[in-house]
Amino acid sequence: SAVISQKPSRDICQRGTSLTIQCQVDSQVTMMFWYRQQPGQSLTLIATANQGSEATYESGFVIDKFPISRPNLTFSTLTVSNMSPEDSSIYLCSVGGLPRAIADTQYFGPGTRLTVL
Amino acid sequence: GENVEQHPSTLSVQEGDSAVIKCTYSDSASNYFPWYKQELGKRPQLIIDIRSNVGEKKDQRIAVTLNKTAKHFSLHITETQPEDSAVYFCAASYTGTASKLTFGTGTRLQVTL
Numbered sequence: 001s002a003v004i005s006q007k008p009s010r011d012i013c014q015r016g017t018s019l020t021i022q023c024q025v026d027s028q029v030t031m032m033f034w035y036r037q038q039p040g041q042s043l044t045l046i047a048t049a050n051q052g053s054e055a056t057y058e059s060g061f062v063i064d065k066f067p068i069s070r071p072n073l074t075f076s077t078l079t080v081s082n083m084s085p086e087d088s089s090i091y092l093c094s095v096g097g098l099p100r101a102i103a104d105t106q107y108f109g110p111g112t113r114l115t116v117l
Numbered sequence: 118g119e120n121v122e123q124h125p126s127t128l129s130v131q132e133g134d135s136a137v138i139k140c141t142y143s144d145s146a147s148n149y150f151p152w153y154k155q156e157l158g159k160r161p162q163l164i165i166d167i168r169s170n171v172g173e174k175k176d177q178r179i180a181v182t183l184n185k186t187a188k189h190f191s192l193h194i195t196e197t198q199p200e201d202s203a204v205y206f207c208a209a210s211y212t213g214t215a216s217k218l219t220f221g222t223g224t225r226l227q228v229t230l
Binding site for chain 2: 031033041042043044045048058059092094096104105106107108109110111
């Protein structure tokens with residue numbers, strides 16, 4: 001596997017503000033994804049972060065609310081914009097296509113716990 | 118799109134007993150089925166996976182079976198231990214969709230002494 005880090009690990013934010021979450025991998029990966037996990041719930045895919053192009057969003061998620069960047073093969077950011085209490089969740093990045101690993105296999109970062117007041 | 122159902126939502130077993138968690142998927146094109154274990158406050162960790170070209174895979178006390186015809190797959194944990202207590206998620210994906218994972222709703226497994 002690889003070492004995947006996320007920053008910040010947690011944050012408490014005021015409604016109406018924005019937070020940018022960073023995901024860093026210690027090796028080049030083919031795929032990076034962003035998931036949301038609401039309290040006590042399963043994981044829902046927000047978008048696929050594409051290197052050098054716009055992210056691919058899942059139904060129910062839009063770029064204006066969750067802008068994503070992926071400038072290279074080891075780094076991505078997710079911004080949660082104009083936050084409301086309903087955005088309180090754990091946000092996780094995952095990576096796939098690691099060197100010496102089968103392409104389908106995904107590994108998760110430690111997550112960012114966001115609380116919006 | 119893909120839909121994955123998972124049962125049961127909670128499961129309590131005594132230490133040493135076996136635990137079985139079942140998932141069904143809707144898209145017959147799905148060909149990759151991982152299982153993740155998530156302990157409280159931790160990230161999901163891949164514990165085992167299976168691809169559609171095999172029917173069963175085993176890793177020590179953990180095994181996964183796949184029935185492509187019925188579109189269901191199961192996780193089997195034998196000789197359960199207290200450290201097996203966690204939430205388990207099944208997932209499905211199809212390589213052609215850039216390996217996007219669709220997750221089941223999760224099973225909270227409690228192993229009691």
